[in-house]
Amino acid sequence: MTQAMKDMPAWGISLVINLSILAIFHFVVYHRPAELDKTSITSIVDDSAHEEELRFSETAMDQVGTDGDASSLTQSLSAATVVGKEDTPLDEQVEEILNPQIRPLTDSMVIEQQGDISASVDVKGSSEKIERGVEGAMDRIAFEIRSSLRDRKTLVIWLFDASSSLNERRSAIANRFDNVYRQVGEMGSTDALYSVVAAYGSTPQLLTPEPLQDIKELSTTVREKIQEDKSGVENVFGTAKLLLDKYRNWHKHKGPWNKLVFIVTDERGDDAPQYLEEVISLAKRSQTRFFTIGNAAIFGQQKGYVKWTYDDGFVDYLQVDQGPESAFPDGVQLPFIGSQSDWRIKQMSASYGPYALTRLCAETGGMFLITQESRGPKFDAAVMREYSPDYRPVRVQADEVKRNAAKASLVTVAQMTYDDDLPVPDLTFRAYNDNILRTDIGEAQKPVAEIDYKLRRFYEALSAGKEDRDKIRESRWQAAFDLAMGRILAMRVRYFGYNQMLANMKVSPKSFEKEDSNMWRLVPDDDILSGPEMRKAAATAQEYLKRVIDDHPGTPWALLAERELSSKLGWSWHEFSQPIPGSDGVTRASDEEVARLLLAEEERRQMERKKASKPRDKPKL
Structure with a gap:
């Protein structure tokens, strides 16, 4: 130790030592690798956010929650369905990021x-x-x-x-x-x-x-x-x-x-x-x-x-x-045939x-x-x-x-059924004599050709999406597609058989087994007499409808499928009797007497229609 150090007061020695230590630390900090510029980090984040906003401008508004926090999901995304499996793996990853599968919208x-x-x-x-x-x-x-x-x-x-x-x-x-x-x-x-x-x-x-x-x-x-x-x-x-x-x-x-x-x-x-x-x-x-x-x-x-x-x-x-x-029509509008009011x-x-x-x-x-x-x-x-x-x-x-042919075809067919109502066919026919029976059957057959054409269009349009049916993930779409296919096929079988039964009766009227019978009624039956093609279609229809019942119990789709299956797909003739109009209970009469009674009944109805009050003016609500 030098004489100068020996003569230095204690506080001076302490000062020298501390300065020496600080100098060492200074050089250590000075020579370590430099950090990335914080300004450049901020710039990168801002640019990314801006690019994302531009890229997803179509749906950006739907990403914003009620509280204005852009990181939160809105109610619509909470209800978002998952994209179908037909996407490529990369598409699935992107879709999962944008529309994550979360609990359906049921929270409030x-x-x-x-x-x-x-x-x-x-x-x-x-x-x-x-x-x-x-x-x-x-x-x-x-x-x-x-x-x-x-x-x-x-x-x-x-x-x-x-x-x-x-x-x-x-x-x-x-x-x-x-x-x-x-x-x-x-x-x-x-x-x-x-x-x-x-x-x-x-x-x-x-x-x-x-x-x-x-x-x-x-x-x-x-x-x-x-x-x-x-x-x-x-x-x-x-x-x-x-x-x-x-x-x-x-x-x-x-x-x-x-x-x-x-x-x-x-x-x-x-x-x-x-x-x-x-x-x-x-x-x-x-x-x-x-x-x-x-x-x-x-x-x-x-x-x-x-x-x-x-x-x-x-x-x-x-x-x-x-x-x-x-948002889109997904339920086919078809009548129920052969059963009570719907x-x-x-x-x-x-x-x-x-x-x-x-x-x-x-x-x-x-x-x-x-x-x-x-x-x-x-x-x-x-x-x-x-x-x-x-x-x-x-x-x-x-x-x-x-992106899913099954969904697209279902929406198309559902809209078609909104635009084209199918009438419910007549099931009872007067048989006071063969001429009246043939007349009633001829009138009933008039719309059948048009109905069959529409049903074929519905079936062909829906069938275009069958290959994508198994790619549907959402229960709602699955139930709707299967129900539509089952009901359209069942309707085709019924109308085809209906027309064939009428044609056979018109060519060769059946004879009554009971003396007082004067009416025929078509009733649903297990026997499908319209050929093997229709029997195969009936089996396919039942397969679709039963799948709806098994996979979606307790839902409206299951109820509609049960209702469809409650009515058999074939037809048979049942005879019964009712009084001839205007005859005071008579069920049998000569052809001349039947013609006179029916003419008198029609004149009476026309008079009643003339006396009837003007129909009510229904308000627009």
């Missing part, structure tokens, strides 16, 4: 119908059947409004269908306004709650130019100011767009607002193709949630029925547009709302509240959860349908 809150409306709620689905009808729906709405007010100031928009069929429901809701807003007020101040009333038909009606806080004025507006629309046109989506545009920046200077839209209707709406996706986009940007208080869609049907009472008290059921529940079958529901309104509610975080079911059979919601409709955009579903 359902209010407890009794007790505290702020209690925890169960998770059910995007369409939910509401107990106690409108009353139960209004309890749910009270819950939604209160939940929204807890978060921030809230604007509620009531959008009413202005058609005559909604008179009763509009009145019931107006009667419940006081109770709803009272429930909301019991849990806190309603100073931050404003309400708007609008209506729609062929044109929109804004009934409160300025949002209201006065509950009494709200009720009066609904009862007295909505002008009934008799056009039969339901432009709900166009009206929703106008409302979103009008109130997009309402009171924005006072901070953020929640917006809730409650649509009240019994139909599906007519302008979804023009405005649905735009309304969804606007609703997401303005944080607006949509709810619908409506009727269940009719399963596989476009038309439903609503009860209508005329001024004189006469009650009728009038057709309205209530379905279908899916009106209940045609009016059954799977407890889902119509596609467009349900998609709007699901995408915006709301729900379709079913306050009125159809009059047909009902199904277990737990079973039907696996068969939930696909609520993704039509364009996305259309691409998948095109």
